[in-house]
Amino acid sequence: MLKSIRSEQATLGMYVHSFSGGWLSHPLWRSRLLISSEQELTRIRSSNCEIIIDTAKGRDAPPPQSIRAPVSPAPMRASGRFGRADKVRATELAQRSKTIVDAMFADCRLGKGVPTTEILAVVDDIASSLNNMAAFISVTRLKAQDDQTYTHSVAVCALMINLARELGYTTDAARDLGMAGLLHDIGKSTIPPDILLKAGPLNEAETIEMRRHPVQGHSILSATTGVPAVALDVCQHHHERLDGSGYPFGLKGEAISIATRMASICDAYDAMTSIRPHAAGKSPLEAVTEMESADGQFDRALLFRFMGSIGVYPAGKLVRILGDRLAVTLPHKGQGMDPVFRTFYSTVETRFLQHCDVILTDCLAEGTTVIAEDPGSWFSESWPTMAARIMAGERPVRPT
Known part of the structure; x- marks a missing residue:
């Protein structure tokens, strides 16, 4: 066990x-x-x-007594908020990064290839900024019509590095994944500007042209020295989907690498939350909720870890925190707030507990994970009904 x-x-x-x-x-x-x-x-x-x-291979642990979260009647102010100075620094870095990516696309249009040394410097700058991920991602959500592709590349780079750290990748591996995120759309340098910058929906012919960019990007990167193999993979396959509905090859399941599954999540999330001149963009909560409901599109385990990396979970999910506590995620209260979980059951004592609202940043030590749980493995009652009762402050019925 x-x-x-x-x-x-x-x-x-x-x-x-x-x-x-x-x-x-x-x-x-x-x-x-x-x-x-x-x-x-x-x-x-x-x-x-x-x-x-x-516990089947070694000693079990006694019921943990020292990690109970304090009971509080209402959530405290989360530490995920960022100030004006944080936003100014994030804006300056995003602008510098966007300028270099803009120049890279221009060089590729002229057949000059990718300046890998400069791109690596951008990746390292972004990696060093992730102490305040919220500030950096907030400033990359706003995308002008003429630079949305470049800002999107910068945002996906940051999201990839952040997710890599959440998953425990080494510094070097996270850097390669960040580079993959920064270069994933390089093939769009070959797309005519009137299609790339079109404000409205693309027609069939334009869609076919746009869908050439993964293969075109792979061709560009293949001719460039110093590009990690993972960047080539991500560039060519980031629009593939687990159910085979993606493009350009319609790959399914295990044919799609973990890195590409990560990139497809980061790419889709930033695209959905981007604020453009002609589109408001979805909120982070709306985006992850919609992505979770898209059956067969994204790797659900990786998507859950992605939620943890940005601190946004849909309300009503069953999770395990604090080692032995089952909890339900509560509705997100707003921008800058860390996720709140309502614990209600002990997996060690196998009994329901008094409800306790836990804020991730305030109550859990760094390194603590939030683990997705299957409600059917614990409870016979319909989970949506049970979750709604817990979120309303009522007691559940009983476990299976």
Whole structure:
């Protein structure tokens, strides 16, 4: 049986199955091990993360007593807000990045190829700005008609790096994924401006022309030295969908790489939330809710982790937090607010608890994960009905 615990709860004899956050990027750790020495135990306890143990291969953990979240009648102000100075810095970086991407597209139109050194510098600048992801993404949502492609590329780069960090990728791997995000639409440099910048919907002929850009982009990048293989993959396949409804090749399921699945999520999210001269754009909550309901389009596990990376979850989802608490996500209160979860059940004590509203940033230590759970594995009652009652402050009925 797999169980999630905090690293400070680890003891000798436990079998570590996996762990969250920065664990995978730490060169001293194996991904799985039996804790058999005091040295290993000390390192794990000091890692300040959440770990998954396999109780079939090692010792179980006692019910955690020290990680209960404080009960509060109302959510506190979240720390996800950003000030004017943050927005100014983010705007300056976004503008610098957009200018370089603009020049890159212009060079590609002239057959000059991609300046990989300059693009890597942009990726590194964006990566260093992600201490305040909310500020950076907020300024890239607004897209002028004549530079929307370039700003979109910058935004997807940031979202890819952010998601890579959420998934525990190494710094180098996250950089390659960021570069893939920055270059994913390079093929649009070959699309006529009257189609690329058209305000209204494209007709059939224009759509066919626009859908050439993944293959055209792959051709451009293939002729360029210093481009990571993942960028070539993402460029050619970021419009593929798991159910085979995408293009240019109609790939399905396992034929689509993890990197491309990540890129398709980041690409679609930014496109849906972009504020353009002729379109208001969806809110982040509206976008992730719509993406989640698009059955077969996106990798659901990756989409859930993407939600965690931007701090936006649709209301009514069943999740596990704090190691052993089942919770329901509450309706998002507004811009700049971190997600709020209402805990109601202990997976260790197997009983319902007094409701407790938990704000991710204020109540959970860095490295804590939010894990998606299947309601049918825990409860016999219809989950939408049960979730609505919990969100209304009522007690659930009983577990399966």
